[in-house]
Amino acid sequence: xxxxxxxxxxxxxxxxxxxxxxxxxxxxxxxxxxxxxxxxxxxxxxxxxxxxxxxxxxxxxxxxxxxxxxxxxxxxxxxxxxxxxxxxxxxxxxxxxxxxxxxxxxxxxxxxxxxxxxxxxxxxxxxxxxxxxxxxxxxxxxxxxxxxxxxxxxxxxxxxxxxxxxxxxxxxxxxxxxxxxxxxxxxxxxxxxxxxxxxxxxxxxxxxxxxxxxxxxxxxxxxxxxxxxxxxxxxxxxxxxxxxxxxxxxxxxxxxxxxxxxxxxxxxxxxxxxxxxxxxxxxxxxxxxxxxxxxxxxxxxxxxxxxxxxxxxxxxxxxxxxxxxxxxxxxxxxxxxxxxxxxxxxxxxxxxxxxxxxxxxxxxxxxxxxxxxxxxxxxxxxxxxxxxxxxxxxxxxxxxxxxxxxxxxxxxxxxxxxxxxxxxxxxxxxxxxx
Numbered sequence: 505x506x507x508x509x510x511x512x513x514x515x516x517x518x519x520x521x522x523x524x525x526x527x528x529x530x531x532x533x534x535x536x537x538x539x540x541x542x543x544x545x546x547x548x549x550x551x552x553x554x555x556x557x558x559x560x561x562x563x564x565x566x567x568x569x570x571x572x573x574x575x576x577x578x579x580x581x582x583x584x585x586x587x588x589x590x591x592x593x594x595x596x597x598x599x600x601x602x603x604x605x606x607x608x609x610x611x612x613x614x615x616x617x618x619x620x621x622x623x624x625x626x627x628x629x630x631x632x633x634x635x636x637x638x639x640x641x642x643x644x645x646x647x648x649x650x651x652x653x654x655x656x657x658x659x660x661x662x663x664x665x666x667x668x669x670x671x672x673x674x675x676x677x678x679x680x681x682x683x684x685x686x687x688x689x690x691x692x693x694x695x696x697x698x699x700x701x702x703x704x705x706x707x708x709x710x711x712x713x714x715x716x717x718x719x720x721x722x723x724x725x726x727x728x729x730x731x732x733x734x735x736x737x738x739x740x741x742x743x744x745x746x747x748x749x750x751x752x753x754x755x756x757x758x759x760x761x762x763x764x765x766x767x768x769x770x771x772x773x774x775x776x777x778x779x780x781x782x783x784x785x786x787x788x789x790x791x792x793x794x795x796x797x798x799x800x801x802x803x804x805x806x807x808x809x810x811x812x813x814x815x816x817x818x819x820x821x822x823x824x825x826x827x828x829x830x831x832x833x834x835x836x837x838x839x840x841x842x843x844x845x846x847x848x849x850x851x852x853x854x855x856x857x858x859x860x861x862x863x864x865x866x867x868x869x870x871x872x873x874x875x876x877x878x879x880x881x882x883x884x885x886x887x888x889x890x891x892x893x894x895x896x897x898x899x900x901x902x903x904x905x906x907x908x909x910x911x912x913x914x915x916x917x918x919x920x921x922x923x924x925x926x927x928x929x930x931x932x933x934x935x936x937x938x
Contacts, residue, residue, distance in 0.1 A: 525589075528557045531917035535741070543598055550594055558586040608640040616678055617641045620670070620697055621685035622653045622663055625711050629685055630659060644677055649686070649693055667693055670700055684710045698872070740879075740914040747916060752852050756842040763839050770801055770836055773827045778805060783840055788857035791880045796849035798857060801837040803828025835930045841883045853919040854882025855907040866900055876907050879914065886910040886918075889925040 529535060532553045534546075562582055607613055617633070619626045626646060633641050646663040647670055648654060656663045665673050673679065682701060686694055694710065701708060740748070760767075771782045784802040787795050804823045824832065831837045844850040850857065855876040858866070867873045887906035910918065 524561075525557060528553055530744075531915075533915070533917075543601060546597060546601070547594055550597065551590065554586060554590050554593070558582060558589075605638040609637055614640045614642055615680035616644050617681035617683060618645045618647050618670075618673060618677070618679050619643055619683045619685055620647045620649075620667060620693075621687075621690075622646050622648045622656065622658070623685060623687065626685035627658055629683055629711060630661060634659065641681055644679075645673065647673055649690060667697055667700075670697060674701065674706060680706055682706055682708045684708065686711075744914075744916055748851065748919060749848075751916075751919070752845050755852055756845040759839065760842050760846075766836060767839060770827075770831060770839075774802055774825075777827045778825050780805070787860060788881065789860050789863045789877060790849050790857055791877065793863075793874075793877050794849075795860060796844070796857075798850070799840040799843055801828075801831055801840060803832050803837050838883055845883065848880075851880040851882045853884055853910075853922045854879050855885050855910065856888060857881035870901055870904060872908060873904060875911060876904070879911055884922060884926040886922055889922060889929050 532549060534549060534553065565582070604613075619630055630643050630646075633639055633643055643661055645665075646653075646656075646658065646661055648656075648663045648666050651666055653663050654665065670682075674682075682697070684694055684697060698708060774782050780802060782802060784800050784804075785797045786800070788798045790796045803825060805825065828837070841850060845852055858876075863874070863877075885907065886909060887903040890906050910922075
């Protein structure tokens with residue numbers, strides 16, 4: 505204790521190492537909610553994470569020694585550190601998981617589950633859950649597709665209702681988990697169930713015969729060898745949300761400060777070329793459908809939609825001014841949105857916010873579209889770095905697949921990947937932000 509008090513550098517080093525491993529473990533997903541993760545899989549992930557972390561540390565130490573002309577013969581000590589780290593962290597995790605499993609067996613922290621479907625797949629899934637009590641799930645009912653199955657019983661579990669009344673089943677039985685065991689031709693039922701449960705705090709898992717219907721949109725998991733597609737109710741843990749928000753604030757402030765000369769020059773160019781305001785304010789649908797005004801540099805004529813009403817912009821839209829064409833190409837028109845990020849109406853990364861007119865129009869045509877409103881909209885997103893301009897409903901449907909993939913796999917590591925990809929997109933003039 506005396507050494508720690510007299511050596512503040514040691515305390516700072518310990519704190520830095522703690523944060524370093526915290527970040528690495530976060531990025532590899534070691535702090536996600538546990539669900540049927542085998543201890544072997546967890547130890548494999550831990551081995552990979554610590555190997556990469558130690559590899560980086562080794563070269564950082566090597567670089568520091570080289571810059572300070574220090575010759576060290578004890579670099580092998582880092583291998584001892586890795587062994588100790590792997591041993592203690594691995595042992596600690598196994599002990600915690602074992603305690604968790606024992607508590608689940610005793611009835612603590614268990615969750616009520618229902619299986620949607622009354623068929624062979626549903627029976628097999630129920631048998632698996634019933635066999636492995638350590639999952640912490642209690643199947644309390646089947647929910648059928650057809651009325652004629654109501655009242656039937658399998659392994660003492662009754663079919664209580666049909667999917668059309670699933671909201672009532674959830675509320676009456678305090679359901680936390682829903683497992684969809686539907687046939688291939690029942691894809692429309694799956695959409696109905698997911699839409700009905702979207703406002704409830706439930707986790708939906710799909711036995712992946714229906715993978716092609718929802719391809720690329722969900723996080724996968726497994727239940728003792730049985731693969732599942734997971735539609736998560738908790739899109740991102742609270743602590744990650746707070747870090748994401750902090751990252752939004754810091755980066756947006758830095759961008760505004762560093763781009764101040766560009767903002768001044770752009771403002772002058774817009775004013776000199778055409779009449780109208782420098783900035784363009786447009787209503788967009790934000791988190792949970794809340795309307796906010798998105799701010800951009802004006803890149804079109806001020807009367808662009810006077811006669812046409814709300815319409816999508818196209819790549820070579822004649823309404824775009826010469827200055828507007830340039831600032832769109834190099835993404836300068838997006839810089840003022842950092843003010844939206846600072847205010848909290850937008851994030852750096854997320855699905856692009858759409859106008860309320862189009863949200864209602866597209867929601868009527870495209871299942872899942874309003875699920876985009878479950879997260880804060882972003883200046884950039886997975887869809888923007890992977891797809892072209894929205895010129896039709898088909899383009900929107902294609903982008904929706906990317907947006908849903910991002911929503912179901914939200915994490916800080918994915919946000920960083922998208923930000924780096926955005927830099928690449930801006931440099932090479934690809935993608936689109938509208």
